[in-house]
Amino acid sequence: MKDKIVFGPVPSRRLGQSLGVNNIPPPKICSYSCVYCQIGRTKNFCGERQNFYPVEKVINDLRSTLTSLEERREKVDFITFVPDGEPTLDANLGREIEEIRKFTPIKIAVITNASLIWRQDVQEDLNKANLVSIKVDTAGSEEVWKKINRPAPSLDFKVILEGIKKFADGFKGTLLTETLLVKDVNDDEGDIRKTAGFLSFIKPAVAFIGIATRPPAEKWVIPPDEEKVNRAYHIFAQAGLTVELITGAGDKSGFGFTGNVENDLLNIVSVHPMSREQVEGFLKKAGASWKVVEQMLKENKIKEIDYRNQKYYLKNFTCR
Numbered sequence: 001m002k003d004k005i006v007f008g009p010v011p012s013r014r015l016g017q018s019l020g021v022n023n024i025p026p027p028k029i030c031s032y033s034c035v036y037c038q039i040g041r042t043k044n045f046c047g048e049r050q051n052f053y054p055v056e057k058v059i060n061d062l063r064s065t066l067t068s069l070e071e072r073r074e075k076v077d078f079i080t081f082v083p084d085g086e087p088t089l090d091a092n093l094g095r096e097i098e099e100i101r102k103f104t105p106i107k108i109a110v111i112t113n114a115s116l117i118w119r120q121d122v123q124e125d126l127n128k129a130n131l132v133s134i135k136v137d138t139a140g141s142e143e144v145w146k147k148i149n150r151p152a153p154s155l156d157f158k159v160i161l162e163g164i165k166k167f168a169d170g171f172k173g174t175l176l177t178e179t180l181l182v183k184d185v186n187d188d189e190g191d192i193r194k195t196a197g198f199l200s201f202i203k204p205a206v207a208f209i210g211i212a213t214r215p216p217a218e219k220w221v222i223p224p225d226e227e228k229v230n231r232a233y234h235i236f237a238q239a240g241l242t243v244e245l246i247t248g249a250g251d252k253s254g255f256g257f258t259g260n261v262e263n264d265l266l267n268i269v270s271v272h273p274m275s276r277e278q279v280e281g282f283l284k285k286a287g288a289s290w291k292v293v294e295q296m297l298k299e300n301k302i303k304e305i306d307y308r309n310q311k312y313y314l315k316n317f318t319c320r
């Protein structure tokens, strides 16, 4: 087999320099067929765990990549299971994590759609990771779940939500959640409130809200407008969640300050909508005037939104 199992490292806002492990063979094998999936529709649907690659192959590929990265003095912050498909479908995931632990202290992350998290063996495997990021596009409605994630027929919405709660209760590492919003599918206020309520129960370190930033599986998929994303942000924050947006720009920049006022402001508002007061404070610190904002509004780089009698500024999603 000549499949490329290890890729990167790629810069990630959530994980720093992340070395990817693609433990699911191509083409994509997944338990979901999300309407926004950047890999296209799922042709190989699978709701059961399987043996894909021999554990030794995954480990050998990873070990040799790490050796050459070390020689080039390239930094790796996380080894991340983020395949073309669902990583927990790999029946050897737990063993692979155990084997990695034997030869490197680098932290291990798994990015999962959580569809199999109700299984004891999957929970045991995920418990071995330092960081687990789970997909919760909706916790409010089975109908919405079916519409956005298009799950394998064997999966059960309530069982998955219960499994997430159980896992979150026992997991000792860092738990993140990701909720991707699609216009007119899961951006309804009532649904978002229910999802926020559920997430506040499982207490992730950060609840990310994303939009599709790459070409989706279905052409009709578009992000909600900025007003709705801003509203979702505030509903999550009011539920006591630490929330960040993933909207494209700024996601890979490490959110650092470059000294370029416009770039720095764009990086911030692509993650956190800022009130007028916050923007004024930022500009004051940077020794810049409100003209920067006026120019960015004129160039459609950011949007001004009214929310609860306050003006907020966030990235214009249509402007990449």
Ligand code: SF4
Pocket (backbone or CB within 6 Å): 028, 030, 031, 032, 033, 034, 036, 037, 038, 039, 042, 084, 085, 086, 113
């Ligand atoms: S869970 Fe991930 S890989 Fe699977 S269909 Fe959804 S977005 Fe694509």
